[in-house]
Amino acid sequence: MTEKFEFTATCPKGLENVLASELRQIGANVLREQPAAVRFDGDLAMAYRVNLWSRIANRVLLNLGQARIEDAEALYRAVAEQPWEEHISPNGVLWVQFSGTNREIRNSQFGAQKAKDAIVDRLRKATGARPDVDKRDPDLSVMLRLHRDVLEIAIDLSGDSLHRRGYRTHIGAAPLKENLAAALLMRAGWPQIAAEGGALLDPMCGSGTFLVEAALMAADVAPGLLREGFGFERWLNHQSDIWLSLREEALQRRNESSANLLPEIRGYDADAKVLFAAESNIARAGLEKQVRVSCRPVAAFKVPSHRPVTAGLVITNPPYGERLGEQEALRETYAELGGQLKKEFAGWKAAIFTGNPELCHSTGLRSHKQYKLFNGSIPSQLLLFDIHAQSGERSQEGGARLSEEAQMVANRLQKNLRTTGKWAQRSGVSCYRLYDADLPEYSAAIDIYQSLEGEHFAHIQEYRAPANIPEQKARGRLMDLVRATRQVLDLAPRNVSIKERRRHSHKDSGSQYQKRGEESRTFFADEYGAKLEINLWDYLDTGLFLDHRPVRQYLRKLAKGKRLLNLFCYTGTATVQAAMGGCSESTSVDLSKTYQAWGQRNFRENGMDPYRHQLVEADCLQWLQAAQANRKGHYDVIFLDPPTFSNSAKMQGVLDIQRDHGELIRQCMALLSKDGVLLFSNNLRSFKMDEAVQSEFAVENLSAKLLDKDFQRNPKIHNVWEVRAR
Template sequence: MADNRRSAPFYMTATTQFGLEEVLAQELRDLGAKVEKVGTRAVEFTGNKQLLYEACLWCRTAMRILRPFADFYARDEKALYREVSRLNWQDYLRPDQTFAITAVVNKSSFEHSLYVAQLTKDAIVDQFRNRLGHRPSVDVKNPDIRLHLHMIENEVVLSLDASGESLHKRGYRQGTNVAPLNEALAAGLILLSGWDGRKPFIDPMCGSGTLLTEAALIAQRIAPGLYHQGKFGFENWPDFDAALWESVQLDARQMRLEDPQAYLAGSDLSREYIELARENVAAADLEDFIRLGVRDVKEAKAPAKEDPGIVMMNPPYGERIGEEAEMEALYKTIGDTLKTGFQGYDAYIFTGNLEAAKRIGLKTSRRIPLYNGPIDCRLLKYELYQGTRKVKQE
């Protein structure tokens, strides 16, 4: 009986950041999911309970994995309250558990998502009070059960959140510099580059080391969810299968490769950042795989004994007033470093300062639109051909 239930496929949605949807869809396909639809910041797919657990553990670019369980049309407040009340909430939530609702409202006659969340909460709580005489409490910070309500043009979809804490918060990050990349975005940049996990991966402006840490997790076949803090959301669901979850984690631990698979190295001008990067790398238990050093970007060059690979950096964008000249000089230096120090490499610059990026002085072969938080960014690819300089020297 349990095995049939375990293997029956159902619908799920994985959320991500703008520009990473295709990367996430491929991650899900690699896990055996059937991708149904690639939308904006979301991928809809089908799979069974094992796949749900694996998606939470393995997806590097997902923010949340949601399991939709109800959908209906709500013309107004009364209809929303009535439709929510019709569901049997004891199937999803115990009275001794805490819960929270996140509502997203688009193009609907309801103005405020907070109001929609409040109304939904009231309907749930009233049902428990009427039927059992006591009710689950709301805990916005750290609930046992997270519910997502998505309303578009008054069509409502209710989902259970399988993730718990957002999946991009890996838990290895001890400290960060001013504007760190989030881990899912860092992994997304690496996967967008098509890096094979074998060739050298160099980050000459590595800050607190997020790109390098994510590169090491990819190269060593380490599931990012193994670092997840606290419980995953699905561990509090009524249908949680502890034995299945145990075996999914065991499989993931056995997938890890112990021997270094690629030459990974990073440097930064700031000693403080490199110390932070060392702490993060140690917290992720990856010291054996990543080399770090204090170095100005203009001193950076490819390792002599290695074949060409990828050089990737996320330089500052210069959001403060009066930084234009400083930024232009920095981006010119980056261009010079790439030309002289990394021949034969593919270079990727992730930046929100497209004006300064012109000073790199190289022709881009790809420009991928992405966001870093609210900042409109591009991942710029430069192919650094070998041989251009050698001819001149002869």
């Protein structure tokens, strides 16, 4: 029976789902995605195949095991338990890489040294000899990662990073790594376009990375064929017969595809010197007969005329600050690109990858999808465009002329995009409130959400109309607001969630939000590096209270190295932020099964240890009362965010926050350590802090401090108080 192993394929941050999809296409069984990596299992042949065929991965690691460690001696023992004599000859060359720290192992260099000692001592004891240690051309590279006291031990089967294919010896001023270029091509739909015979053009091709990667995909060439070697080739367990068979298969596929005519793949650049680098790289990849480059400015960019080309993909990585200094010159370059696309490329797809998305406004094009990624350390975006849609008629929904009233709303939304929208972009905020009844007759809140994949959504919540406004008129105003939102934000109907307040009789339990029949679905959004699940359709709330964003950020700083209690935890987003900030352990309590399950998904998506971060399904009032007996002084930070009023059938009593907050605060304070802090929040606009509480404890009102720009129109949106012992 073929032995099965577990592997980790690493990749640039933000490309995990692209890599997972590619691994499945290669035939791997994907286990899970994690930050900058994907775990999969299979036999040794599968590891070889991924090394040979993956266009996205950086490395393929063989996972040997993991252990919970707290100090250096535990690290030594965990590493020494591995049978290293089965992996490297005692006369070989070893290299150990270590990442991560904990309370005792505070330096990665120290961790690497301790692990190296364990491996060398094990080999000396088993064989009587010890290997040399050198990072240059080692026979075995050992990768160790310490995260939250868990040590993962692995062997690097790739050797040099897989993005180094071997063809690129000449690079431009701001080159894309090969695997990033390949991922961008996949995001832009190039494999399907190529299969349909579409062309690929890059008007600012630089050293030609897009061109080569696109040609390798279209020609079915394994990127690993261009490399000189792999790390596994000097590993003691290497199965050369399996590897040679897989390599021969890849060579045969390349030879078979070479007989087929590739789609048109051409690059242009105004810099003749950089084209020399592109030509050299193309030749080293063996593609000089299929891929051509020409010296041409963006202003002269057009569809090639020497070969019939009707449609395809224009993809480019224009300068965004590193190569050209003046912003005005850059705007002119982007404007020229947009002008040529609209003039010459109707019916084509376009993709622009830039570290300065603001400049893309100068193209005059509106992207239908955006992806947040990194070019090295530079935060960047891939923006996708449909040139036909931009140069021809817009959709009926987006292109219909707005009424005078709806245009008034649209004007306000555009104004808010220029202020609040730009603030959100500068602040790294991907989910924010754009509009909050700015125009009284259009009484609703509009929140913008952006998924991890860069897709935008609008969440429109109608406020209760005054009793003297006819139902039909109120509904008409809501529809005006929806039309204006869709047009200004250029959103498809399925990307807009509308929650209406409809009037009901008393027996219908009063006004409530009604679903409008949109497709129910969820997505994950980013908040300061945390991945949080959003559902805009199924419930009154979305899973993320946007007004509490600065509260969560403050809690993240407050809870570093501390023990946290989160009462009425909802979907656990505050606990996630605390954990991301280094919270040592947490307890999150909520009565709702739905929110508990939601919280578990948030915890799991962010890699939180379930033993250190516990979710408790319980009535918070009962749990808090019971905790007085056995948890006094246990917590360093408590976040108390109760509802204004609750009489849930599952609760024994009725909660009225104005009436009951004093007792709740006292019970929480009893659970705090000596220097602990309680963060108390509620959304009762008429709330007043109990004077007895203020005299008994040190109380500070943080409401004004913890209010972001997108909620400053409504400063009474919530109350936040910090409470400490006197």
